[in-house]
Amino acid sequence: MAVETGRITTDIPARLDRLPWARWHWLVVIGLGTVWILDGLEVTIVGSMSDALADPKTGLGMTSFQVGMAGAVYVAGACLGALFFGQLTDRLGRKKLFLITLAVYTFATVLTAFSMNPMWYFGARFLTGAGIGGEYAAINSAIDELIPAKYRGRVDVAINGSFWVGAAGGAILTIPLLDPTVINQEWGWRLAFGLGAILAVGILVVRRNVPESPRWLFIHGHEDRAEEIVREIEGTVSSESGKTLHDVSDTITIRQRKSIGIGLIARTVFTMYPKRTVLCFSLFVGQAFLYNAFFFTYGDTLTTFMGVKQTGWYIAVFALSNFLGALLLSRLFDSIGRVKMITATYVLSGALLGITGFFLGSFSAVTLTLMGAIIFFMASAGASAAYLTASEVFPMETRALCIAFFYAIGTAAGGISGPLLFGYLIEQASASMDITQISVGYYLGAVLMIGGGIVEALLGVKAEGQSLESIAQPLTAEDSSSESGSGGRTAPQPA
Template sequence: MAVETGRITTDIPARLDRLPWAKFHWMVVVGLGTVWILDGLEVTIVGSMSTALADPKTGLGMSSYQVGLAGAVYVAGACLGALFFGQLTDRLGRKKLFLITLAVYTVATVLTAFSMNVMWYLAARFLTGAGIGGEYAAINSAIDELIPAKYRGRVDVAINGSFWVGAAGGAILTIPLLNPTVIDQSWGWRLAFGLGAILAVGILVVRRHVPESPRWLFIHGREDEAESIVKDIERTVKDETGRELHGVSDSITIRQRKTISLVLIAKTVFTMYPKRTVLCFSLFVGQAFLYNAFFFTYGDSLTTFLDVKQTGWYIAVFALSNFAGALLLSRLFDTVGRVKMITGTYVLSGVLLGITGLFLGSVTAVTLTLIGAIIFFFASAGASAAYLTASEVFPMETRALCIAFFYAIGTAVGGISGPLLFGKLIDDASASGDITGLAPGYFLGAALMVAGGIVAAFLGVKAEGQSLESIAAPLTAEDADEPGGRKTPQPA
């Protein structure tokens, strides 16, 4: 049914931001945030299954080229899925899309588990990537719009860092799944994908109870629904905490629209917010190259140069350090501040990786893992904050698409440029038997990460504790002071 659009003044953003933390917010975190665990599980398991997939008796008889192609297809699906579902998230709403994208992922993962030939497997990998890419856009925008401003930074950073919980779990799972004395190898890789689908179904059950973003609703002419949802949230939070909720005086005046054109979105991002565009680009490219410089070469370093037969435990330790960093440092992004923390984590991790490249010829499997754990304890918090930055520094109508755009850039750089460059370094180093041949990759990753930190120092946005509307006013906000409203902040 068509909805009349008009001009309204609302205090919904201020009411959501003043809420104390309650079980409701945990439900949002579990229902929306746990998808990163799925992504980590997916990426790690697939990276460890190449041998099983290559064997024509246990797998699909895939060549090394086809295994690599499957990775590229997944990356392409993630990039295109992010962009496609991202613009739909801004047009059709957060809830529709975070249910659709998880359903796409679940169905595609089941199809992967039942792959009968290489083409089937490649098609299923593309759809799986599309679902995951769409998740990043739909979920980050929904989380930011439902979590109070006081907690938004720590929640976003910790949730994005939970990718590494899945990575650790995937690494440990590969130990029995790839052991022929434990499980038939023709079933091990299929079971691995099936486990991801089972976890996704559990998440879908919880996610059904997460409401639509009231911020999205009132901008799109559905203020009555938005008001009803906020009242229900307030009542729930009050019952769960036993605390009275104080009133709010801050409000915003909105010119409601059913849709926002892609032309207006592009104009907003690239002309009104050029500094923020440069900031996000620098952060995503820096973290993509840092992770590829170390993690893409890590398994080969252990097996080819350091005589490790089973890498699962080493990767699990590395992954857990990443999650620990995102979790333990996340609170500081709300207290110390976004700019200082992003700058510090980027520069420190970049410098440490550069130093590691200088001494690469002296490492053992244990020392390389320990060094990596230290570097990425800090790097994971910074990389997670890149997603936080993209999700909060642009107007609400463009939020999901902006997240998708920068996610696609980071994923493309990491999944296309990274493997091409670092794969060549691995081949050359393997031919010579000299691990120091990987050092140029370390230096490049370090330089781009430090550069990202420097950009953040000058162009970073002090968003801690601020409402989303004060960081970047909605495109539909009134440009002048109105009774009961506020003046649109100037873009930066």
């Protein structure tokens, strides 16, 4: 039950948004954004370890069904972890949760490395997924609330795209770890998981220096601590940038509450912002199926139909194009704008995937990889912007849970129904050695991606350069603009 504790007028959001970029912001990016590298590392390593895990001499003697089940267990953990930790992030604060979720991930990854049987492995994978799912909600919330408005789009898109740095690293890492002439195969797969845990510990050390979100603090009755943190940030940024910070006039009046009920959050998402709910649903499902249509079938396509023995280098090239797309196109989401860029990346990548499916029988391993690199150079930026959209367009009190909700939908659609469908298509195509039977999955991914782009064109929010409070007013904010001294702010309108 929500308990109102007071009422304050604050200029903290405006002060955070007017900050110039400084080394302090890089601390936030490195400390929080590297979770996507961990996720990419996890997914790629596990995908490459199926043979090692299946061998009873070097692995756990897992059947093909059990290997697939482990993937589904990881996805289920990610979905439930996102929802569980997401609502705690809104209730207990960003910093507590982004420390807890990383600790859960680290502990679970160590457990995975020491797995003694399939059931142990399943349990460890579930916990690993729960930690990663919780990270997405806590981290996206904290980043958007700490990064100035003019940089928020490019930072968020680039950080979400860093998943593919981990994917490329994982693909290259598995090459020596799965080579029996380099390392004993009994230890290779365990060492791969152990390296992930070591990286997580290093991130945890950096992350401890990232402060709690001042926006979360002042809404939950800790305005003195919020003011103290913002003054420290201003002093650090001014010193690092050598710039004098100008005064701000924009303020917002808030009715503080210790907690905000889940019922109010649910009503907010589905009744106050139904169009934005449809928008986020379309974006997340579209990108989930796009990636599964191509990436889920990619390794099997190379080995089964094109005779490739070692897929690591091909996957690394594919992953690199994904990261470069998110990195190089990210600035355009702030300059050209969210709506135009998301629409363009979704529609173009979806159309190219459909064309690829039509000519699938004509590709070689190299040309298919090249086509995939072109498609996902654009798609990666668009998919990253889906997370940006979910973190921007709902009120602050619901932000983490909304991110978790749509992440869970996208992950479930892409990680549960996607593998079932595309696994069936691969099985049918393998039986007849007719690669064109996989193209049905390509067409489905293309249609959903293009549909997401069309929905963005119709319902997208022009959030570039806008404060989070003007995109979606906090639930606890006073309605009267004269009382809040909003300085004439207006909420962005659908395109």
